[in-house]
Amino acid sequence: MIDISYEQDEVIVKFPKQLIANSKYLYDFIELLRIKQILEESEMTEQQIWKLSEEVKQQWWNEHKAEFLAGIEINERGS
Numbered sequence: 001m002i003d004i005s006y007e008q009d010e011v012i013v014k015f016p017k018q019l020i021a022n023s024k025y026l027y028d029f030i031e032l033l034r035i036k037q038i039l040e041e042s043e044m045t046e047q048q049i050w051k052l053s054e055e056v057k058q059q060w061w062n063e064h065k066a067e068f069l070a071g072i073e074i075n076e077r078g079s
Contacts, residue, residue, distance in 0.1 A: 001015070
């Protein structure tokens with residue numbers, strides 16, 4: 001179960017720790033929220049924001065690709 005509450009200027013999110021296999025995921029998510037806040041306050045163009053988002057996604061993939069694909073068996077014939 002996920003519980004979200006608001007107290008003054010804070011958001012409190014509670015969820016079972018089993019939802020996070022690695023604490024790095026939580027820190028990555030918090031960093032993503034921070035980046036989104038910065039982008040909302042910036043004067044970047046939509047195209048610049050898009051380019052930055054693509055770079056962030058590529059960096060994430062480079063860092064997590066092996067772990068993400070570890071449990072997937074790839075069929076050489078593509079089926």
